[in-house]
Amino acid sequence: MKNVKFLFCAIVALCFNSLVFAQNNELACRKASVVPFSNCAAILLNDKVLVDEYSPEGQCEVFSEMTGSLKVATVDFSLDNFCLSMPVMFKVAIKNEQTNTLWLYSEKNFFEVPIEDVLKKCQRGDRIILVTVDQEYALPHHEIAINWGC
Numbered sequence: 335m336k337n338v339k340f341l342f343c344a345i346v347a348l349c350f351n352s353l354v355f356a357q358n359n360e361l362a363c364r365k366a367s368v369v370p371f372s373n374c375a376a377i378l379l380n381d382k383v384l385v386d387e388y389s390p391e392g393q394c395e396v397f398s399e400m401t402g403s404l405k406v407a408t409v410d411f412s413l414d415n416f417c418l419s420m421p422v423m424f425k426v427a428i429k430n431e432q433t434n435t436l437w438l439y440s441e442k443n444f445f446e447v448p449i450e451d452v453l454k455k456c457q458r459g460d461r462i463i464l465v466t467v468d469q470e471y472a473l474p475h476h477e478i479a480i481n482w483g484c
Contacts, residue, residue, distance in 0.1 A: 371472035375422045377464055378405040379449060385475040394478040396462075398453055405446045406464060406473060421445045423467040426452055429477070431459030443467050458482050 377384040377394055380402035385392040388409070406422040426439035426447060439452055452462055462478040 368470045370469045373471050374409045375406050375466065375471045375473045376409045377473070377475060377478065378407055379403070381405070383409075384478065388475070390474070392475050394475050395481055396449065396453075396478055398456075398480055398482045400453065401448070401450045403446045404449045404452065404464075406466065406471075408471065422471050422473075424473075425465045425467060427463040427465060428452070428456055429461040429463055430457070431461070432457075436463060453480065456480055 376388065379396065379400070384394045384396070386395070387393075404426075406424045408420045408422060410419050423443045423445055425443060427436045428439055429436050439455060440447075456462065460480060462480065464473060464476050464478070466473050
């Protein structure tokens with residue numbers, strides 16, 4: 335009887351391990367099938383696209399006293415217009431002008447962050463950099479210039 339219980343436990347453990355392996359393998363295959371930078375994304379401030387022109391020449395700029403929510407979302411180019419669809423997870427870094435050093439604003443991954451909190455950490459001449467967490471998303475306009483006024 336003891337051997338039967340042991341055999342039963344061994345079979346259950348083997349089946350469980352096979353199930354876990356199959357799920358992990360399926361996730362790995364799904365991730366491997368994603369083409370890097372296959373989805374375009376844009377930075378939003380208060381749900382409006384921040385870049386002045388979605389082209390290689392486009393620039394992002396905010397004023398030092400701005401408030402609101404900074405987000406990244408995928409962009410769907412259909413017809414002559416584009417619309418925002420899915421939120422994209424990102425990290426925030428600040429590029430220090432004096433040393434040309436990038437430093438991480440937070441270790442957190444964000445779907446949105448209050449821009450006023452980020453701006454509090456910036457000095458005159460700094461730039462805000464948004465970095466996508468997933469290689470699936472292209473974010474060509476990732477750098478935000480800060481206009482400090484006069």
